[in-house]
Amino acid sequence: xxxxxxxxxxxxxxxxxxxxxxxxxxxxxxxxxxxxxxxxxxxxxxxxxxxxxxxxxxxxxxxxxxxxxxxxxxxxxxxxxxxxxxxxxxxxxxxxxxxxxxxxxxxxxxxxxxxxxxxxxxxxxxxxxxxx
Numbered sequence: 001x002x003x004x005x006x007x008x009x010x011x012x013x014x015x016x017x018x019x020x021x022x023x024x025x026x027x028x029x030x031x032x033x034x035x036x037x038x039x040x041x042x043x044x045x046x047x048x049x050x051x052x053x054x055x056x057x058x059x060x061x062x063x064x065x066x067x068x069x070x071x072x073x074x075x076x077x078x079x080x081x082x083x084x085x086x087x088x089x090x091x092x093x094x095x096x097x098x099x100x101x102x103x104x105x106x107x108x109x110x111x112x113x114x115x116x117x118x119x120x121x122x123x124x125x126x127x128x129x130x131x132x
Contacts, residue, residue, distance in 0.1 A: 002040030007048050008120045013092045017100075018052070020085045021112050025054040030107075047098055047115040054111075059104040067102060089114070096120060 007014070022037065029035040033055065041050040059067060068086050090100050097117025104110035 002038065004039070004041045004050070005043035005048050007116055007118075009096055009116055010092075013096070014116075017089050017092055017114060018050075020089050021052040021114070024085065024112075025052055025056060025110075028056040028110075029054065030057050044118070046118055048118055049113055049115040051111055051113045053109065055109040058106040058108050058110055059102065060106045061104075064102050064104060068100070 018039075022039075025037045026035070036055045038053040039051065041048060068090050086100070093100050093114050093116060097120060098115035100112060100114040102110060102112050
């Protein structure tokens with residue numbers, strides 16, 4: 001774990017975002033290779049960005065846009081999941097004035113980067129717990 005800047009956000013929502021990305025990183029590690037997961041952040045002027053990097057299976061370039069679609073799973077289907085996690089993560093982050101992206105190389109690993117706005121004020125609707 002590297003530098004993690006402080007943010008103003010809905011705590012439960014951020015736990016769900018980070019939890020989902022870490023669970024995916026663990027779930028899709030490559031068998032036979034020692035797993036490595038790195039988490040760190042950067043505080044910019046308008047957004048704070050966090051990165052979850054792994055040396056897992058990776059995602060084929062043509063599949064990357066589809067991983068954020070509801071009920072969509074890509075790659076070898078040997079793990080449990082509904083295909084909703086990353087779509088939900090994107091929804092949470094957009095509510096916080098940010099988004100999530102993925103860069104990946106098949107067989108090498110993936111980096112999921114997510115941002116939230118630095119202009120959210122305590123008590124704003126974005127920081128209040130919600131269901132979607």
